[in-house]
Amino acid sequence: MTPSKSITIRFPDGTERPFAKDGLLSDLLDQAKPSWKETPVAFKINGALMGLGQRLSDVPLAADSVAVEPVFFSSPEGQEIYRHSSAHIMAQAVKELFPNVKLAIGPPIEDGFYYDFDLGRPFTPEDLEKIEQRMKKIAADHHVFKRKVLSKQDALRFFEEQGETYKLELIRELPEDEIVTVYEQGPFTDLCRGPHVFSTRHVAAFKLLTAAGAYWRGDERNPMLQRIYGTSFPTQEALDAHLKRLEEIKRRDHRRLGKDLDLYNVMDEIGPGLVIWHPKGALIRKLIEDFWREQHLRHGYDFVCSPHIARLDLWKRSGHLDFYRENMYAPMSIDGIDYELKPMNCPFHIMIYKTHLRSYRDLPLRFAELGTVYRYERSGVLHGLLRVRGFTQDDAHLFCRPDQIEQEILKVLDLTVFTLKTFGFDDYEIYVSTRPEKSVGSTEHWERATAALESALKTKDMAYRIDPGEGVFYGPKIDLKIKDVLGRAWQCTTVQVDFNLPERFNLSYIGEDGKEHQPIMIHRALMGSIERFFGVLIEHYAGAFPLWLAPVQVKVLPITDQQHAYAQDVAGALIRAGFRVETDLRNEKVGLKIREAEKAKTPYMVVLGAREVQGQKLSVRKRNGENIGELEIPSFIERINNEVLNKST
RNA sequence: GCCGGCGUAGCUCAGUGGUAGAGCAGCUGAUUCGUAAUCAGCAGGUCGGUGGUUCAAUCCCACUCGCCGGCUCCA
Numbered sequence: 001m002t003p004s005k006s007i008t009i010r011f012p013d014g015t016e017r018p019f020a021k022d023g024l025l026s027d028l029l030d031q032a033k034p035s036w037k038e039t040p041v042a043f044k045i046n047g048a049l050m051g052l053g054q055r056l057s058d059v060p061l062a063a064d065s066v067a068v069e070p071v072f073f074s075s076p077e078g079q080e081i082y083r084h085s086s087a088h089i090m091a092q093a094v095k096e097l098f099p100n101v102k103l104a105i106g107p108p109i110e111d112g113f114y115y116d117f118d119l120g121r122p123f124t125p126e127d128l129e130k131i132e133q134r135m136k137k138i139a140a141d142h143h144v145f146k147r148k149v150l151s152k153q154d155a156l157r158f159f160e161e162q163g164e165t166y167k168l169e170l171i172r173e174l175p176e177d178e179i180v181t182v183y184e185q186g187p188f189t190d191l192c193r194g195p196h197v198f199s200t201r202h203v204a205a206f207k208l209l210t211a212a213g214a215y216w217r218g219d220e221r222n223p224m225l226q227r228i229y230g231t232s233f234p235t236q237e238a239l240d241a242h243l244k245r246l247e248e249i250k251r252r253d254h255r256r257l258g259k260d261l262d263l264y265n266v267m268d269e270i271g272p273g274l275v276i277w278h279p280k281g282a283l284i285r286k287l288i289e290d291f292w293r294e295q296h297l298r299h300g301y302d303f304v305c306s307p308h309i310a311r312l313d314l315w316k317r318s319g320h321l322d323f324y325r326e327n328m329y330a331p332m333s334i335d336g337i338d339y340e341l342k343p344m345n346c347p348f349h350i351m352i353y354k355t356h357l358r359s360y361r362d363l364p365l366r367f368a369e370l371g372t373v374y375r376y377e378r379s380g381v382l383h384g385l386l387r388v389r390g391f392t393q394d395d396a397h398l399f400c401r402p403d404q405i406e407q408e409i410l411k412v413l414d415l416t417v418f419t420l421k422t423f424g425f426d427d428y429e430i431y432v433s434t435r436p437e438k439s440v441g442s443t444e445h446w447e448r449a450t451a452a453l454e455s456a457l458k459t460k461d462m463a464y465r466i467d468p469g470e471g472v473f474y475g476p477k478i479d480l481k482i483k484d485v486l487g488r489a490w491q492c493t494t495v496q497v498d499f500n501l502p503e504r505f506n507l508s509y510i511g512e513d514g515k516e517h518q519p520i521m522i523h524r525a526l527m528g529s530i531e532r533f534f535g536v537l538i539e540h541y542a543g544a545f546p547l548w549l550a551p552v553q554v555k556v557l558p559i560t561d562q563q564h565a566y567a568q569d570v571a572g573a574l575i576r577a578g579f580r581v582e583t584d585l586r587n588e589k590v591g592l593k594i595r596e597a598e599k600a601k602t603p604y605m606v607v608l609g610a611r612e613v614q615g616q617k618l619s620v621r622k623r624n625g626e627n628i629g630e631l632e633i634p635s636f637i638e639r640i641n642n643e644v645l646n647k648s649t
Numbered sequence: 650g651c652c653g654g655c656g657u658a659g660c661u662c663a664g665u666g667g668u669a670g671a672g673c674a675g676c677u678g679a680u681u682c683g684u685a686a687u688c689a690g691c692a693g694g695u696c697g698g699u700g701g702u703u704c705a706a707u708c709c710c711a712c713u714c715g716c717c718g719g720c721u722c723c724a
Contacts (some may be wrong), residue, residue, distance in 0.1 A: 541696090590684065596686090
């Protein structure tokens with residue numbers, strides 16, 4: 001090998017070796033194999049992601065050495081490549097089984113992949129079975145993913161011949177001089193930027209999960225395609241573990257737990273998206289609300305209350321009628337005047353602000369309300385407690401001077417973090433949503449408001465992403481999406497800076513200079529809505545609420561009716577100490593009583609038999625099966641008192 | 650709203666063109682029992698709703714309501 005044709009490659013661990021400049025990256029597998037625990041799905045060459053089927057010389061090689069980094073499935077990039085290749089295998093299988101199908105797009109997603117097809121009819125479960133079988137065959141056939149570079153014209157011609165109209169649409173949108181890459185695996189070729197794993201055989205374990213309709217390019221004016229979701233892993237064990245996790249998610253579904261634990265219900269007879277809270281759910285809600293009220297009193301908020309309906313004119317003035325109408329219910333006429341059910345609380349709080357002449361010394365004013373609002377949600381989007389039509393926001397509107405905005409946002413962020421932490425959430429994603437198409441106000445106002453939000457997040461060192469065009473019609477917002485124990489994200493907290501409603505309602509305060517100035521409003525909800533927050537909370541705890549939130553904290557279980565009197569004494573002592581206690585006096589075996597207390601996820605069970613009566617003690621068992629042993633009543637009370645005060649999770 | 654699936658007892662689910670079953674829960678009785686199910690008996694449903702086909706519909710068809718999985722949209 002002459003020096004001009006060879007180059008030194010450097011691996012991240014510092015080892016170096018010569019390699020042919022035009023060598024296939026797949027050859028690296030053999031050369032370095034012993035030091036890798038798993039097979040790389042791709043390589044990074046001087047930082048550029050490359051498939052194993054590519055040559056080293058596909059990237060410009062200026063120096064006489066080059067950095068080569070293996071990309072494994074265990075990395076996010078590796079998973080994307082792996083799932084993307086899986087999607088191609090599925091597309092090949094579908095194309096072979098249904099030759100008339102047209103291909104749309106097939107990207108990797110978190111935990112898997114999908115591919116959209118235009119088949120003219122939906123896929124049946126039997127279809128999915130057949131497709132999966134065919135995929136197994138394709139994987140076993142060991143087709144190498146071959147990358148090919150085409151001119152735009154050649155690519156258009158190729159997919160024209162294939163009748164792939166969706167691919168043509170994608171290619172046509174590329175710039176004229178752009179090169180187009182396709183990947184070929186055996187008889188199947190797909191438009192694709194790549195990279196891919198080396199061969200179909202690398203995709204070892206996969207499963208097709210569901211088929212569902214999806215609009216072409218996500219636009220409901222476009223035709224509906226048929227989407228198949230699937231997932232894949234390098235080993236059957238990893239796939240099985242993932243499927244098990246899906247089962248776990250199902251087990252923790254708040255709709256199932258809500259029923260099992262008798263917390264709430266949504267019934268036909270009442271209407272979709274309208275929640276009734278059963279006694280146990282309502283009790284937890286009360287505890288959440290008590291905590292919320294206490295914190296807001298401590299943090300300088302004033303509580304206000306407002307009605308559920310208001311004159312149409314109010315909503316006209318606020319802009320809701322122009323910009324929010326599709327989420328509002330039809331007006332009702334009362335004594336010849338139109339009224340609207342409220343979708344938001346802000347106009348009411350604004351009207352409270354306007355009842356006095358305000359001084360700069362009064363600001364900031366913080367009006368808080370657990371305000372129940374009603375929004376029309378399209379029938380297909382309703383989902384348990386997480387998406388409903390009537391819900392209660394833990395809402396507040398802060399009226400402040402321009403020089404107070406940032407300070408107020410910082411305080412809101414602090415209170416948010418504290419609140420979420422109290423409920424066991426310490427992992428969230430933060431987004432700043434900017435001006436949407438349908439919105440009110442000047443560009444300047446929007447820019448100032450957005451800058452204030454970003455600046456506060458930077459001060460707090462909270463990492464965030466921009467969500468373009470996702471703001472509310474009157475202002476930009478910070479959204480916190482809570483990540484639950486399973487890593488799923490739910491949008492709850494929202495903080496919105498608003499220059500526009502104060503203007504529309506002509507709000508003012510008298511400044512130091514004796515002149516009128518316009519206050520700025522901050523709309524904020526920390527938990528978002530009690531319904532959604534509760535839904536997330538149920539799943540987060542899998543229904544096993546911490547002691548301070550558990551609807552029944554202690555269950556007293558006498559073994560025979562010989563202990564009933566003592567059981568009632570014990571229960572009385574616990575109730576007097578402020579605990580929520582139930583006593584199970586049924587003529588049943590203690591095993592059954594324990595089983596039912598376990599199923600209800602009661603934190604503490606107190607078993608009372610002859611021994612306990614004799615020693616005037618309690619046998620304490622936790623719901624995780626842990627046996628605390630015998631305690632005196634006062635020491636048990638002390639123990640659970642501390643647990644409640646600490647709000648231990 | 651759109652695409653598909655589903656709707657049988659309070660809950661979880663079987664089932665059939667000839668007007669329905671199981672387990673759990675409920676009720677009654679027996680059992681007095683030590684850390685996740687004691688036994689027996691009883692009762693419980695116009696098979697989501699409306700219309701159609703048929704001698705006959707819970708089953709087939711149409712419409713409708715709701716739920717589930719996605720799409721789109723949001724706290």
